[in-house]
Amino acid sequence: MSTSADPLAALAQLPGVAESVESMRKAVDRVYGHRVMRRRSAEITAEAALRGARGNAALSGADWALEEVRRRTDFGGDDEARTVGAALRLAAEAGQLLTIWRQSPLRVLARLHLVAAGGAGTGADDGVIGRPRLAGEPVVEPLVDLPLPAADEVAGRLDGLSGLVMAGSSAPALVTAAVVHGELLALRPFGSHNGLVARTAERIVLINSGLDPKAVCPAEVGHAELGAAAYRAALEGYVSGTPEGMAAWIAHCGRAVELGMRESTAVCEALQRGAA
Template sequence: MLDLAEVAPAFASAREAVDAAHRHRALRRHGGQVAAEASLRAAVASAALEGNTYDLDEVRGGTVTDPVVQGALRVAESLPGLVDLWPRAPRQVLAKLHVLAARGVVHDHDLGRLISGAERIDALAGLVAGNETTPPMLLAAVVHAELITLRPFAGPAGVVARAAARLTLTARGFDPRGLVMVEVGHQNREPEYLGSAGAYATGTPDGVRSWLRHYAAAVTVGAEEIGVIGDSVLASV
């Protein structure tokens, strides 16, 4: 996949953006504050990509009770505790993410239960489990694309897909503190996000290339957002 035209340079550029973001001086003394805001923004963006769009300040203020938003917030809060389990038991983690994301949206009987694609989920779990060879960003892109196109869970399956991709980046050490808001990158480039995901589903080299280039661009946006938050934090202290 990395041999597809323009993919490797796009991934290299995204890696540089992440490395630069991780050096932001706000992370030295205010890393927890930056991480909390990053988690919030990622959750709000992920919910918006499911069609549940709310103002960031309203969500921060606790006035939004939309179940998809609340599910995305629960998922975001759970991710640090699932990092170690993800590469060991990915199917278990996917079920847990769906329970958190879809509570109050789908029937309790459907929480954590696959509605389609069991064989492909098994194959994806096999790809994730113990994989220390596939480059982290490439693996995260594949995890995300497979889940977003398959939508194996009822309700806000996209929230699960984006969370699984974030877990991949964190567990593999690409973004060890879970700061890169790739979800914000997807939201900022939503038409491209949807189009490239559809292109990936065709299975053609051009379709896969389109998705990978989008994913690198979204990672870049998500990394740059760290600097935006960091600057704001430093300006307020």
């Protein structure tokens, strides 16, 4: 596929992107080559999902300690608890949507929003959850304060993103994942939970691409560790559309993956020592 027919492949040629991809690949290989992965990968997958959910919620304003997330069973009490509950549900749901993603990414995004919101809308929310926003409908996304695209632009760009995913690309998984993540945050297509959905979609791309088939790469951990300010600054680069801005966003996502892999490596080490 030529880069003219494959715009994601063109992004892979931006300065610094190949280095980010290579650095991330080395981090992935370290985890998958760990001796514990051969015997206890299911435990590492489960721990990555929990830690990824914690990181996802942290960037949406619910920065709870890992042990609090692990301990709690009731997530309906307040806004932070509901955010953590939404992140946990998304982490559990992601693995069920892998086969659908390449055939119908818009269907997956609708499902992710429905899961994040906790089910079908009721009352004032009825008919809003699980579908892209319409003109005049508000958006609640406190982390991202960039200009909000109009509803008709959102619809067109979602269709374009869906087409890119379904067409496939020769670009590395990091590039595709970063574009899916960045585009969803830039668009904020739903009335709520856009950040949670965008980061979960990134995770789905990384798993579905074959880069992380056992789902032990909690990139959300890395995004949270890098911090909200760096996240917003990198996203501004993506929204700018400049080569430098796009490359910086991809590099930021690559670093988040590396940090997530470092977390899973630490889990492997702890299991090996019998400490976890």
